[in-house]
Amino acid sequence: MATMSPAPVYPRPSYQRAVKLVRRNALAYKHYWIAFISGFFEPVFYLLAVGFGVGQYVGGVPYAGGTLEYASFLAPGMLAASTLNGAVFDGFFSPFFKLNWLKTYDGIITTPVNIPDIAIGEMMWALIRSTIYGAGFLIVMLAFGLVHSPWALLALPAVMVSGGALSAGAMILTGITKEISSLEKVMTLIVFPLFLFSGTFFPVSQYPDLLRPIVQATPLFHSSSLLRALTTGEVGTQTLWHVVYLVAMFVVASAIAIRLIRRRLVS
Amino acid sequence: MSSPPGSDALIEARSLTKRFDQLMAVDSVDFDVRRGEAFGFLGPNGAGKTSTMRMIGCTSPLTAGSLRVIGMDPVTQSSEIKARIGVVPQMDNLDIELTVRENLEMYARYFDVPRDIAGPRIDELIEFVQLTEKAKSKVEPLSGGMKRRLTIARALVNEPELLLLDEPTTGLDPQARHLVWDRLYRLKQRGVTLVITTHYMDEAEQLCDRLVVMDNAKIVTEGSPRDLIARHSTREVLELRLSDDERGRLKEWVDGISDRVEWLPDRVLLYTSSGDEALATIHERGIETETALVRRASLEDVFLTITGRSLVE
Ligand SMILES: Nc1ncnc2c1ncn2[C@@H]1O[C@H](COP(=O)(O)OP(=O)(O)OP(=O)(O)O)[C@@H](O)[C@H]1O
Numbered sequence: 352m353a354t355m356s357p358a359p360v361y362p363r364p365s366y367q368r369a370v371k372l373v374r375r376n377a378l379a380y381k382h383y384w385i386a387f388i389s390g391f392f393e394p395v396f397y398l399l400a401v402g403f404g405v406g407q408y409v410g411g412v413p414y415a416g417g418t419l420e421y422a423s424f425l426a427p428g429m430l431a432a433s434t435l436n437g438a439v440f441d442g443f444f445s446p447f448f449k450l451n452w453l454k455t456y457d458g459i460i461t462t463p464v465n466i467p468d469i470a471i472g473e474m475m476w477a478l479i480r481s482t483i484y485g486a487g488f489l490i491v492m493l494a495f496g497l498v499h500s501p502w503a504l505l506a507l508p509a510v511m512v513s514g515g516a517l518s519a520g521a522m523i524l525t526g527i528t529k530e531i532s533s534l535e536k537v538m539t540l541i542v543f544p545l546f547l548f549s550g551t552f553f554p555v556s557q558y559p560d561l562l563r564p565i566v567q568a569t570p571l572f573h574s575s576s577l578l579r580a581l582t583t584g585e586v587g588t589q590t591l592w593h594v595v596y597l598v599a600m601f602v603v604a605s606a607i608a609i610r611l612i613r614r615r616l617v618s
Numbered sequence: 619m620s621s622p623p624g625s626d627a628l629i630e631a632r633s634l635t636k637r638f639d640q641l642m643a644v645d646s647v648d649f650d651v652r653r654g655e656a657f658g659f660l661g662p663n664g665a666g667k668t669s670t671m672r673m674i675g676c677t678s679p680l681t682a683g684s685l686r687v688i689g690m691d692p693v694t695q696s697s698e699i700k701a702r703i704g705v706v707p708q709m710d711n712l713d714i715e716l717t718v719r720e721n722l723e724m725y726a727r728y729f730d731v732p733r734d735i736a737g738p739r740i741d742e743l744i745e746f747v748q749l750t751e752k753a754k755s756k757v758e759p760l761s762g763g764m765k766r767r768l769t770i771a772r773a774l775v776n777e778p779e780l781l782l783l784d785e786p787t788t789g790l791d792p793q794a795r796h797l798v799w800d801r802l803y804r805l806k807q808r809g810v811t812l813v814i815t816t817h818y819m820d821e822a823e824q825l826c827d828r829l830v831v832m833d834n835a836k837i838v839t840e841g842s843p844r845d846l847i848a849r850h851s852t853r854e855v856l857e858l859r860l861s862d863d864e865r866g867r868l869k870e871w872v873d874g875i876s877d878r879v880e881w882l883p884d885r886v887l888l889y890t891s892s893g894d895e896a897l898a899t900i901h902e903r904g905i906e907t908e909t910a911l912v913r914r915a916s917l918e919d920v921f922l923t924i925t926g927r928s929l930v931e
């Protein structure tokens with residue numbers, strides 16, 4: 352029996368309970384399927400407009416000691432961006448509203464599903480959406496002849512690793528934002544700069560020496576570099592480091608996210 | 619009110635305390651809820667009713683004291699407890715991205731109700747709260763009363779033995795309130811234990827076998843509605859409206875004919891065993907009343923006597 356100031360005892364997260372959130376989201380998106388697929392097209396449009404449109408005037412990009420046709424350089428960057436989109440939509444936007452406005456989680460925690468189960472379930476779902484976007488984008492790349500190596504077979508698992516890391520990162524943002532104005536701040540100060548400057552549109556060799564390490568510390572840099580290595584076949588030891596970074600980010604960020612979400616739901 | 623160990627208490631709270639930073643929301647309260655009864659929490663805004671309910675429902679950790687719910691410890695067995703209770707929170711938190719039926723289906727999943735059992739049970743529940751026509755509707759366009767009924771159905775999807783209802787009928791029209799009362803009464807007949815908070819004294823009188831009144835984070839009185847009226851009020855109340863002059867005249871000798879008098883800005887309340895006798899005496903003395911009403915004392919009189927008439931924020 353609990354007595355004076357009981358130390359908090361947190362129930363262990365359960366995979367079976369977390370999966371219920373995935374089912375809940377799958378059910379909800381039956382009503383919002385247009386919203387679900389629309390996020391996929393954004394990076395595709397960039398690929399078409401910038402990759403093929405602007406790309407004609409760009410020519411080749413220095414890459415791995417040679418040059419790479421611009422569309423082939425940009426495509427894996429947009430592939431990484433498509434996983435970012437999935438992660439931001441369902442690791443941040445949707446949980447943000449459920450947490451702060453819809454109070455969806457306040458209802459769910461009255462059932463045997465606990466707070467960590469919710470956080471994990473939402474990250475699983477965001478990862479799934481990321482992966483679906485990534486897989487779709489890979490098909491687009493194949494169709495446009497932008498895949499140049501059998502290493503690309505590993506692009507799908509790499510997409511999942513990227514989606515996992517970014518989803519966990521997005522969930523941290525959910526845990527630290529309350530105000531509706533935060534949505535705008537996150538989009539203009541975090542997501543959009545990541546999208547533009549993480550070695551997605553141009554190589555990081557363009558940056559001055561002081562700035563480059565900062566860019567190289569961002570998750571989307573590792574994600575786009577990893578995916579570019581796989582779709583071009585320029586795989587080396589540093590490719591492994593990208594994987595290590597993303598897996599480590601997933602582990603650390605999801606642990607932090609669970610704590611943050613718990614803090615927001617317990618009172 | 620506490621019962622001996624080994625009793626059939628479904629909820630047992632001892633020195634139960636909840637503090638939010640410096641604010642004492644629940645200050646060392648003791649109470650027992652017995653299996654099968656309807657137990658009420660009354661009290662003014664901010665008294666600590668919701669805070670108490672949330673601790674019982676295992677969604678808010680206790681600051682101090684002890685609590686057992688269905689023989690289990692909310693600190694270590696929250697999932698097990700939550701599996702066996704139903705919660706109707708003060709604020710609706712339905713899943714607005716789902717339809718009425720999907721809300722129930724999803725909650726059946728959260729509670730691990732097997733699918734073949736969940737289907738017919740959900741049909742029954744939708745019928746039970748009279749939302750059959752709305753089963754395929756989204757939640758957003760439902761009226762407040764319909765949402766409340768859906769929330770009640772949701773709380774029943776795991777066939778709970780204990781139902782926590784935080785102001786279940788606030789905002790409902792009279793028809794919907796009576797429907798909810800009827801449904802709660804039926805649940806009680808089936809042996810479900812009900813814990814209810816309410817600001818409606820008629821609701822408490824109708825539904826509750828026993829209740830406590832909370833004020834300022836503490837329990838200030840407890841008993842059955844009838845007990846409380848007997849203990850804290852007279853049998854009848856005479857309500858008078860009169861002019862200021864007549865008020866003054868009444869003041870001089872009124873103490874003799876009534877146990878207690880309350881001078882409100884618009885009315886005078888005389889607490890007495892016989893309202894008719896008191897009124898007759900007043901008329902005998904030649905005092906003119908604009909209106910006079912004799913009524914039975916109610917829980918509302920008890921409530922106002924105990925917690926006072928002024929708003930204390
Ligand atoms: N999450 C919270 N954080 C800080 N203070 C809180 C929180 N929840 C409740 N309180 C405070 O605790 C006190 C008791 O609140 P509670 O909601 O339990 O009252 P109540 O009896 O349910 O009132 P009402 O009849 O208005 O619903 C209030 O002073 C309230 O401001």
Ligand SMILES: [Mg+2]
Binds near residue numbers: 668669
């Ligand atoms: Mg309340």
